[in-house]
Amino acid sequence: MAKEGLGLEITELRLGLPGGGTEKNEKKRVFSEISEEEENEKSNGPPELQSKSQVVGWPPVCSYRKKNSFGDKDGSKTSKFYVKVSMDGAPFLRKIDLALHKGYSDLAKALEKLFGEALRDAESCEFVPIYEDKDGDWMLAGDVPWEMFIESCKRLRIMKKADAKGFGVLQSREALNGTLKE
C-alpha cells in the first residue's frame, strides 16, 4: 500500500525516541516537530497549519465526508476526476473516475477490472502505469501521495515495460506492480 504523506514518518520518529514515554509532552513535541519541519520546507501558506494536513487521520473527519464536502465553496471544484486510461494493445480506451478510489492499490484493482481481458491476453508482459500530469510530463504512478496524484493526473497509460526500457523508467512500485504484472 502506498505510504501517504507523513503518516508513517511520525511513527518512525516516535519509535526512535528513548525512554518509556516519561518525557513530558513527548507526543506533542513530536507533533510540533513535524510542523516545524514542514514550516521550513514550505514557503507559502500559513506555516504550522498547512502541515497538519499531513497527519494521518487528523482532523477526525470521516473519509466519505472529506471527499464530498470540502473546498467546494463556490461550487466550481467538482469531485469527479474522470481521466482517460489507455492500455498498450487494448483496442479502445476507457475512462475512470479517480475520485472513486481510495488509493493506488484500489486503482490497481479497478484497472485490472477494466483491462482484465487485455492483461490476460498479453503474452507474459510486464506493465508500467504512467500518467500525464498537469505540465504535460509523463510520470511513473505511485511516487506522490494519492491526493496529490488525483489532482495532477490528466490521463493514464498502462505501458508495456518493454517500451519503457529506453526511457530509464524505474521499477514500478509494489502497489501497482503486484496486480498488473502477468
Add this chain to the structure above:
Amino acid sequence: MNYFPDEVLEHVFDFITSHKDRNSVSLVCKSWYKIERYSRQRVFIGNCYSISPERLIARFPGLKSLTLKGKPHFADFNLVPHDWGGFVYPWIEALAKSRIGLEELRLKRMVVSDESLELLSKSFVNFKSLVLVSCEGFTTDGLAAIAANCRFLRELDLQENEVDDHRGHWLSCFPESCTSLISLNFACLRGEVNLGALERLVSRSPNLKSLRLNRAVPLDTLQKLLMRAPQLVDLGIGSYVHDPFSEAYNKLKIAIQRCKSIRSLSGFLEVAPHCMSAIYPICGNLTFLNLSYAPGLHGNKLMKLIQHCRKLQRLWILDCIGDKGLGVVALTCKELQELRVFPSDPFEAGNAAVTEEGLVLVSAGCTKLNSLLYFCQQMTNAALITVAKNCPNFIRFRLCILDPIKPDPVTNQPLDEGFGAIVQSCKGLKRLSLSGLLTDQVFLYIGMYAEQLEMLSIAFAADSDKGMLYVLNGCKKLRKLEIRDCPFGDSALLEDVGKYETMRSLWMSSCEVTLGGCKSVAEKMPTLNVEIIDESEQMEFNLDDKQKVDKMYLYRTLVGHRKDAPEYVWIL
C-alpha cells in the same frame, strides 16, 4: 416468579424493547432466559467479532432484525486498513442456511460485497429493510439485486457508503409490482440514475415517507417527484441549481408548498444559494436540517434560511456559518437539542470560521442542547466553563480543535479546567471527545466526575500513564476507549486487565505500549482478542517484546480468535 404462565411473561416482555433491558431480563433466571430468547426479534451486536452467527442463530430462533457493527471507530479516519475485516458475508450465509426469517439488516462499518447483497436478496422472503452506514465493498450491481428480488422491500437506506457506481440501471430493477417502499436514500451514490425509473417508482409508492436523492437528480426531476409524493416527511435534495426566473423554479415553489409534512431536510449537494427562498415555506416545520454537504450555502443566504427554522431540534452545518451565524441559531432555534458543526476546509484551519464564541452563544440561547459535535479553530477554558453552566444536559460532547494541541489562546493554559467543568456539570454525559492541549489533570476530572461515561476518544493528550489510569479506575460504565498519540504505556495497559472484559473494546495507536505488554494482556485474559495491526512489516522481522506497537485493538469475545484477519494483523 414462576407462577405466571410463559405466555403472560412473553406478553410482558413484548413491552420491553430496549436491548439493554432485554439483556437484563434474560439474566434473571433460567426460565426468563428461555422465554426471552424465543421472543426476541431484534438483536444488536456492537462488535461483529464478539460472537458468531451460529451462536446468534441458536439462541434467537425468532430473530427478525439484526444490527451489526464491524470496524473500530477510528477506521473512519483512515487509521484502520481497508481489508482489516468486518465482512458481512459469513453472517448472511449462516442466516440464509438457517430457518431465520430475517426482515431487517442494519450494518455499520462493514465490508459488504455484491455477493452478500445478492445472497441476502434471494434468501429471505419477507426481507423489508436494509440500512448500510459507512460500509464499502459493494457496487450498484448489489443494489440491483436487492431491488429486483426483495418483493416487499420497505427501506433501502444508504448513508455515507463508498459505493462503486456502475451507473443508472439499478433503480430500474425495482419491479412494477414493488409498491411498498417507505424509505429510499441513495444520496451517497455518485453516478447517474435513470430518472424516468425514479419517477415511476415514486409514483407507485404511496407509503413513501423518506426520499434522499443524489447529486445526479436535477431540479426538474425533484419538482416532479415532489408533485407525486407530497406526503414526504424526510427529503434529501440532490442538485439544487437553477435559474430563479425560470418556469422550473416556479413549478418547484408550487410543488414544495404542497409538501406540508416535511420535517427533515438534507442534501443540497450542489446548490445555487440565491434560490433558497423556495424552501422557506417548509422551514417552519423542520425538526432536522442537514446542510453539512452544502459548502455553497453560507453567509447571509444561510442565515436567512435558518431564521425561518424556529422548530429545529437537530442542526448539522459547516463551519462557514461562522460565529455570527451561530448567533442567529441561538436566537432562532430555541428547541435545538443537537448541533454538529463540521469543518469546511480542514487543511486551511486558519480560515475556519467558528471559535469558542459561537459555541457560547448557542449554549446561552439553546438551553435544551444535549448533543454536540464541534470542529473549531480554538477554545478557551472560560468558554467551556460557561457552556457547562448553560447546558448541564449534555449526553454527547465532542470537541475537535483543528490544531489538536492548541492551548487556551487567551491564557495559554491547557484546557483541563474547561473539560473538567463539562464533566462535572453534565452528570448524564455518555460520550466525550477531547482535543486541545491537555495534561493528566483532565483525566483526573473525568475519572472523578464522568460516572455515566460510555465512550471516550483521546488524541495527542496527557503527560503520563496516570491519565489513562484515572479513566480506567474512575469510569465504571466505560464501554469504548479509543486513544491515539498519547504517552500511555504498559503499566497503564496492564494495571487492571479485567476491566477490558467489562468493555466492548480498546483502541490504542501511536502510544507507548509494547509488544510484551500486549502479549501480557492476551495471556491473562483469554476472553479478549488482542490484535496488533502492523502494515510496515516490522513485526515480521523484529519480535522483540520491547518493540513499541503502532496499533493495538482489543475487544472481548465469546468466540476466540477470528479466522479472517489479513496477514498484517497479529492476534496474540
